[in-house]
């Protein structure tokens with residue numbers, strides 16, 4: 001097999017984050033603290049995981065940066081957009097995810113990250129009322145202004161490459177509609193015609209990123225890059241796109257636990273997942289139209305792991321329900337409950353209960369780092385279009401639904417896809433061995 005040519009990770013990597021809330025400030029603060037040796041980037045695959053390359057006597061276990069050229073944490077330069085004008089330091093304090101002692105040592109760096117004006121439309125997140133918002137004539141103008149922000153950031157910082165990451169609030173659900181989302185031309189026309197209910201602000205960011213040569217990652221469940229127009233644009237610009245929705249707490253557990261049921265041929269009657277969450281993300285998701293976007297994303301996980309068509313006796317009739325309840329006292333410390341009704345030999349019922357007391361942004365921050373570094377890697381390797389190997393990090397992996405493509409949700413299959421992509425980009429052979 002021909003070795004993929006991966007351009008070396010020279011110079012600085014700019015990371016422009018849409019949204020300067022709990023997740024993004026936890027991500028940035030952690031990177032800055034780790035650079036000073038004051039914290040460890042626990043949970044990050046690119047910083048910790050080792051992949052086997054070679055077989056038999058020749059096998060070695062190597063970190064990602066020993067297999068392929070990767071930027072170091074020192075090479076990262078941050079910028080952000082937000083609806084609220086507060087800088088990254090104040091936002092990190094307000095988010096109450098991290099203790100002050102874990103923020104103060106990098107206060108000066110965080111103070112410098114002042115949010116650019118957001119490309120925002122209140123109809124997409126009614127619960128937000130910040131005023132750090134661009135004045136736009138129409139969606140086309142909105143896109144042009146975001147493009148200018150990216151160009152200015154490159155000029156001012158001298159970064160070599162830029163990745164754009166959406167870690168902003170979940171927008172209301174936008175059903176893919178071929179009339180507006182089917183082709184680049186249709187999307188551009190919709191932007192010019194200002195079809196505001198079909199062109200979400202997130203689409204303006206994604207379009208702008210791709211037009212400015214930047215890979216784009218959708219960390220929320222928005223359908224932004226899940227439309228043929230964006231697939232076409234990413235091919236035309238030869239840039240990678242990835243999405244959607246960080247796979248952090250409950251869905252991580254689900255995609256890791258469902259295979260236990262599926263591989264032991266146990267049956268499923270129902271899976272009820274509920275959460276309490278009290279941060280701003282929870283507030284936005286308390287709005288039914290915004291929750292709908294999350295619900296669609298969260299519900300997709302089980303169907304491709306426990307498949308009715310493959311095992312009609314076991315999986316034809318299960319009831320899958322997901323709820324998120326806004327409950328301020330818990331802030332970012334989400335608590336999730338899963339009740340799983342399974343059945344075994346001769347149909348006898350059993351129950352499994354999982355209670356995960358997690359910290360939402362603590363789980364999401366390493367995913368932000370990995371997704372940014374791996375999208376930059378994919379770009380340097382000349383990969384473009386939907387990056388399926390990143391499904392490991394995503395709750396509702398992108399797939400081509402126009403061709404009935406099935407997303408891979410099984411955590412361990414996703415891990416094999418991730419490892420094989422790194423192996424291939426490093427010039428090693430892909431394989432399916434488990435270790």
Ligand SMILES: NC(=O)c1ccc[n+]([C@@H]2O[C@H](COP(=O)([O-])OP(=O)(O)OC[C@H]3O[C@@H](n4cnc5c(N)ncnc54)[C@H](O)[C@@H]3O)[C@@H](O)[C@H]2O)c1
Nearest residue numbers: 019021022023082118168169170220246248280281360364
């Ligand atoms: N933390 C997790 O475990 C997790 C998992 C999956 C997905 N997510 C998603 O990540 C996103 C961020 O979560 P969070 O907890 O940081 O939320 P947050 O509310 O703390 O931060 C989001 C920020 O985005 C800003 N924003 C909204 N629309 C914007 C726009 N158009 N342009 C610029 N800024 C905009 C808001 O003002 C807010 O400050 C949410 O969509 C959430 O659903 C989080």
